[in-house]
Amino acid sequence: MISPPRSIQGRLLAWVLGMVVVVWLSTAVITWFDARHELEELLDSHLAQAAALLVVQQQGEIEDDRHDLDAPTLHRYAPKVAFQVFHEGRLALRSANAPAVPMAAPGQSFRAGFDTVQIDGLSWRIFAAEGGEQDVRVYVGEQMSSRMEILWAVLRSTLWPMVVALPLLALAVWWAVRLGVSPMRRLGQVLAQREPQALHPVAVAGATVEMLPMIEALNALFARIDQLLASERRFTADAAHELRTPIAAIRAQAQVALAEADDLARRHALLNTVQGCDRATRLVDQLLTLSRLEAADATALQVVDLRALTQSVLAELAPKALGKHQTLEFEAPEPCFLPGNETLLAVLLRNLVDNAVRYSPPSARVTVALHQAAGRVVLSVEDSGPGLAEADRQRLGERFFRVPGSLESGSGLGWSIVQRIAQVHRLDVQVEPSTQLGGLAVRVTGADCRIRP
Amino acid sequence: MRLLLAEDDPLLGDGLQAGLRQLGFQVDWVRDGLAAERELRNQAYAVAVLDLGLPLKDGLAVLAAVRRDGVSVPVLVLTARDAVPDRIQGLDVGADDYVVKPVDLQELAARLRALVRRAHGQPQECLQAQDVLLDPAARTVRQAGTLVTLSTREFDLLQALMLNAGRVLSREQIEQHLYSWGHEVDSNAVEVHIHHLRRKLGSGLIQTVRGVGYLLLRDAPTSP
Numbered sequence: 001m002i003s004p005p006r007s008i009q010g011r012l013l014a015w016v017l018g019m020v021v022v023v024w025l026s027t028a029v030i031t032w033f034d035a036r037h038e039l040e041e042l043l044d045s046h047l048a049q050a051a052a053l054l055v056v057q058q059q060g061e062i063e064d065d066r067h068d069l070d071a072p073t074l075h076r077y078a079p080k081v082a083f084q085v086f087h088e089g090r091l092a093l094r095s096a097n098a099p100a101v102p103m104a105a106p107g108q109s110f111r112a113g114f115d116t117v118q119i120d121g122l123s124w125r126i127f128a129a130e131g132g133e134q135d136v137r138v139y140v141g142e143q144m145s146s147r148m149e150i151l152w153a154v155l156r157s158t159l160w161p162m163v164v165a166l167p168l169l170a171l172a173v174w175w176a177v178r179l180g181v182s183p184m185r186r187l188g189q190v191l192a193q194r195e196p197q198a199l200h201p202v203a204v205a206g207a208t209v210e211m212l213p214m215i216e217a218l219n220a221l222f223a224r225i226d227q228l229l230a231s232e233r234r235f236t237a238d239a240a241h242e243l244r245t246p247i248a249a250i251r252a253q254a255q256v257a258l259a260e261a262d263d264l265a266r267r268h269a270l271l272n273t274v275q276g277c278d279r280a281t282r283l284v285d286q287l288l289t290l291s292r293l294e295a296a297d298a299t300a301l302q303v304v305d306l307r308a309l310t311q312s313v314l315a316e317l318a319p320k321a322l323g324k325h326q327t328l329e330f331e332a333p334e335p336c337f338l339p340g341n342e343t344l345l346a347v348l349l350r351n352l353v354d355n356a357v358r359y360s361p362p363s364a365r366v367t368v369a370l371h372q373a374a375g376r377v378v379l380s381v382e383d384s385g386p387g388l389a390e391a392d393r394q395r396l397g398e399r400f401f402r403v404p405g406s407l408e409s410g411s412g413l414g415w416s417i418v419q420r421i422a423q424v425h426r427l428d429v430q431v432e433p434s435t436q437l438g439g440l441a442v443r444v445t446g447a448d449c450r451i452r453p
Numbered sequence: 454m455r456l457l458l459a460e461d462d463p464l465l466g467d468g469l470q471a472g473l474r475q476l477g478f479q480v481d482w483v484r485d486g487l488a489a490e491r492e493l494r495n496q497a498y499a500v501a502v503l504d505l506g507l508p509l510k511d512g513l514a515v516l517a518a519v520r521r522d523g524v525s526v527p528v529l530v531l532t533a534r535d536a537v538p539d540r541i542q543g544l545d546v547g548a549d550d551y552v553v554k555p556v557d558l559q560e561l562a563a564r565l566r567a568l569v570r571r572a573h574g575q576p577q578e579c580l581q582a583q584d585v586l587l588d589p590a591a592r593t594v595r596q597a598g599t600l601v602t603l604s605t606r607e608f609d610l611l612q613a614l615m616l617n618a619g620r621v622l623s624r625e626q627i628e629q630h631l632y633s634w635g636h637e638v639d640s641n642a643v644e645v646h647i648h649h650l651r652r653k654l655g656s657g658l659i660q661t662v663r664g665v666g667y668l669l670l671r672d673a674p675t676s677p
Contacts, residue, residue: 260471272467
């Protein structure tokens with residue numbers, strides 16, 4: 001069972017109020033103990049002082065011999081305070097509320113100092129004192145309940161404001177928390193009001209520092225989805241746009257073949273139809289490759305043996321080069337290893353070498369070299385073909401850009417693919433005139449990974 | 454009918470050239486924008502098919518340039534750019550029709566014929582002058598309801614004269630209408646074709662304006 005989502009505001013409110021109550025209560029407890037301690041010390045000292053006073057006074061007044069002189073009740077607290085003065089074991093003086101027997105625990109010998117005893121079911125705090133010659137004994141007592149009353153009064157004064165303030169505090173905290181979480185509520189509203197397909201970044205006025213990572217993560221996600229959708233849309237548009245021409249060609253050629261009476265001309269048109277289909281197929285393949293690459297962000301990187309990979313790609317393309325009587329050379333003094341995706345790197349290599357072979361005239365030279373220099377792997381593909389004008393080199397990699405006047409059929413996507421793969425692998429691709437062969441030189445540079453499998 | 458085809462794609466260009474030829478057009482094929490502009494300025498084409506994504510100079514730029522210079526050849530833009538703004542821009546720059554690839558050859562030919570017809574102020578598909586009825590789509594000619602068999606050149610010549618009915622066409626103009634590139638034109642070829650037409654359709658249809666050219670009258674001259 002899934003518990004219903006809890007509100008941050010409710011939780012904050014409960015926590016803050018709970019904390020306040022706990023702190024307040026512990027303050028009250030501490031106050032209680034502290035006040036009791038101080039109160040006891042103060043009152044005990046009063047008892048002791050009163051006893052000392054009585055002892056001194058009694059020693060001077062023994063001769064008066066007024067045993068039962070009851071002290072008058074002078075204060076409303078007076079009934080709660082009592083004293084007894086014994087002279088040589090005889091009760092010499094006592095307050096009206098004091099018993100005739102000594103205010104000490106029954107059956108106990110005289111002991112000077114403080115004691116707590118039960119008298120007539122009431123708890124008394126007693127201070128007993130003796131005169132210098134041990135003939136005068138004074139008991140001064142105080143009802144414990146009076147002390148409790150004072151303590152309770154102290155505690156009440158501590159707790160009362162709390163009881164009154166708690167609802168007000170709750171209201172204030174509720175309001176403050178509500179104010180505090182309002183940016184989050186606004187974010188919720190902003191998100192709820194968004195169109196489902198809206199992908200623009202979320203902006204919340206007064207977003208807090210705590211919310212920023214969330215909003216940033218959300219916006220990064222939106223941006224990524226937007227990018228993916230844009231690349232999907234671009235792919236669809238590109239595919240629709242770029243397939244139109246080959247399809248138009250196929251259709252025109254097929255219609256020509258249908259209407260053609262001459263066998264040779266019909267055969268020519270049919271061959272062109274097949275060629276058109278091949279071209280459309282290649283275009284679709286490349287568009288799909290590019291589309292997958294656009295979506296690929298962090299490809300699974302493994303250690304790729306670039307020398308072996310280049311060799312296999314060259315072996316694949318060699319027949320085509322030989323068919324044009326071109327010389328295809330590969331030079332790699334030592335194995336090179338690059339972190340990357342083998343399939344994608346093969347596509348990159350194939351595109352580079354295929355371009356060199358395709359756009360170089362018959363009998364041209366194409367050389368591929370793989371070197372290591374200063375921790376970098378450098379792969380270069382050079383040809384003795386016609387090369388490229390500066391302006392055209394700049395435009396390489398624009399989707400569907402085809403060098404004007406080039407007779408070879410091409411989709412104009414090869415370079416987009418090369419650049420995208422290079423980007424994914426953090427490779428640097430440079431195109432410049434070849435100093436050795438006079439044609440085009442493409443240099444791919446990447447960080448060497450020295451891990452040897 | 455002489456037609457300029459500007460298309461850089463080799464397969465599509467080849468297909469359109471062959472297909473339009475089958476449908477009776479004399480097709481000249483250029484593969485880049487500069488060549489298209491040059492040909493449009495210098496040659497008298499009945500109609501042009503222009504791709505937009507041309508190398509060296511974009512089709513729209515070519516169109517804008519020749520229109521600025523007063524070239525009024527009807528132009529059909531044939532392109533892969535199908536967005537509405539592209540169509541609007543194409544038509545605004547001076548295209549007479551805008552067709553998105555791929556296109557049916559028959560439809561393309563029909564659109565081209567319609568463009569030619571409209572350019573000559575002809576509302577109907579068939580051209581009529583006096584008792585002669587020319588059907589450009591079927592490439593047939595009837596005189597008073599009877600089918601008259603004409604050679605390709607004769608048909609094209611008659612069509613050119615009928616499209617320009619009431620106007621004198623010089624021999625050079627007629628040659629430009631009739632022959633695409635690479636054809637050696639005999640100096641008296643036009644005279645020969647006129648002669649054949651007169652033999653097949655009667656001598657009253659086509660008038661000779663000595664030293665100027667030939668003229669076809671839409672209505673038979675009323676005898677005084």
